[in-house]
Amino acid sequence: MSRPSRVRVDLLNISLDGYAAGTTITLDHPIGGAELLFAHFDGRFIGGVHSADAPITADRTATSIWGQGVGVEIMGRGKFGPQTGPWSDDEWRGWWEDEPPFQTPVIVLTHHPRESIDFANGTTFHFVDASPHEAIAQARELAGDADIRIGGGPSTVRSFLDADLIDFMHLTVEPIVLGEGVSLWEGLGGIESRFDVEVIATRSGLVHQFWNRLGRSGE
């Protein structure tokens, strides 16, 4: 590849009113009470349709692109855990027990850096205080030619969109109205003009949106 690797958002679920997470993340509510956003998510199909012996639907086909060719994830601190402020519990190793699904290096953005955490399955969490541009530069060093995934939550994705750093984004719009939560779109009025946005609807009621940044590729 002659260009830098892509910066992608793979499979971000949002509500009709634009929320991609609930307001307050707790141990019992990792999505801040907005678990309805994952009503159609089938994690067995991330990475490919061969991963599960079940009917291959349009939703699962779209889900399957998650992670293909991705060499590193950048996530906000809230995706890693419910804590805020200085770390008081160094035992916390994320929500995923021994099998974080990332299997790549992961940069966790936080104002409170701490020691990296290694998992046997190839996931390593690095805790970094960095701007979006700085985080991308660090991610490129970790990912080489592979793509960089911005893994959420919504305020993290929003900050990378605001900095014009996202090349591709796959959104799934759930047919639900949350009424409150963390918005993906707040402060981003008109952002669609920077992208080619393609939309398909599936029979589950989901709308899949494929956002490709204009000007990146001549095809």
Place this chain on the structure above:
Amino acid sequence: MSRPSRVRVDLLNISLDGYAAGTTITLDHPIGGAELLFAHFDGRFIGGVHSADAPITADRTATSIWGQGVGVEIMGRGKFGPQTGPWSDDEWRGWWEDEPPFQTPVIVLTHHPRESIDFANGTTFHFVDASPHEAIAQARELAGDADIRIGGGPSTVRSFLDADLIDFMHLTVEPIVLGEGVSLWEGLGGIESRFDVEVIATRSGLVHQFWNRLGRSGE
């Protein structure tokens, strides 16, 4: 997996009148003059969206499932070459020069068996005179737990559909009328009753159909 591997048709292009190839295959016309069927095909995306640095569209996302988890292909003789009857030219090694895109064993169905042909990229063509059931049995031995792809042409796919051997089929309906050709559907009236058929349309004008055999899975 407790069940046998799936038998799949990945990305078969058909016209509005149901043709998936032209009538007569020649050296100059490998699709029998029906090359319009491939107007939207982007081979760079087979196997995954990471294979090409170009916008990830809905069509390309659907294309990307081609080959994922497939361990063997079964094809009709017409897909391998334009010859008919006894082989007169043993130099013919298929349309693809040194890089057949299969990278697995391939069973070529023919009434005229000949020596197998090996390629350095993992593709091996075996020439076999077999019924659909016999071909599947041989393919299972070659593929192990991996899926079996029925690669076409349309009369080959039709014979496996008729024998009720297809578990999954991804069709793309091109918005064209060919008027003549080899039909996918001839003699298969009512076959949709054996499948769950999901349909999505994309802005290119393609209609993607996902056919999943009823009764295979508990989903």
